[in-house]
Amino acid sequence: MYADLCVLVDEGVPNCFVEEKPKTGRVYDVTSFLDDHPGGDEVLLTATGKDATDDFEDVGHSDDARELMNKYFIGEIVSSTLPVEPKYTPPTQATRVAGEQGSGNLWKILQFLLPLLILGGALAFRSFYQKE
Ligand code: HEM
Numbered sequence: 456m457y458a459d460l461c462v463l464v465d466e467g468v469p470n471c472f473v474e475e476k477p478k479t480g481r482v483y484d485v486t487s488f489l490d491d492h493p494g495g496d497e498v499l500l501t502a503t504g505k506d507a508t509d510d511f512e513d514v515g516h517s518d519d520a521r522e523l524m525n526k527y528f529i530g531e532i533v534s535s536t537l538p539v540e541p542k543y544t545p546p547t548q549a550t551r552v553a554g555e556q557g558s559g560n561l562w563k564i565l566q567f568l569l570p571l572l573i574l575g576g577a578l579a580f581r582s583f584y585q586k587e
Pocket of ligand 1: 483485492493494495498499502507510511514515516517518519520521523524527
């Protein structure tokens with residue numbers, strides 16, 4: 456049912472999915488342990504597919520529990536196979552202002568000039584036909 460269920464648990468060593476730390480970690484397939492886990496299957500399922508180091512350590516698992524982990528150890532994460540998370544870099548103040556300035560200024564000038572041009576045109580039109 457949970458064919459690819461894995462929990463990452465790693466004592467002390469920096470683990471995966473944490474951007475600033477090296478991506479290493481031990482992977483445990485706890486599929487067959489779900490029903491037997493004294494803490495219940497829910498906590499294991501919640502910790503599935505992510506770094507569960509802190510969750511595991513917070514419980515204060517016994518030495519027996521740590522020994523038992525070996526039974527479910529399936530391998531280490533190969534960091535080169537992890538998908539690269541795209542990093543968002545917000546535009547700097549300088550580039551933002553420079554980008555806005557070009558079209559922004561032109562628009563402001565047009566907003567000011569356009570009504571004047573229309574008014575001027577109307578007055579010229581009127582005075583031209585009034586003379587005739
Ligand atoms: C392969 C991984 C794991 C193994 C072999 C394991 C094993 C055990 C064992 C043997 C116990 C009984 C208490 C003890 O001896 O310490 C236990 C309790 C417990 N475990 Fe795990 N565990 C694993 C992963 C996790 C994870 C990832 C979490 C949390 C997300 C977790 C949460 C708990 C909780 C909440 C208890 C109950 C503690 C209590 O009621 O005192 N376990 N576990």
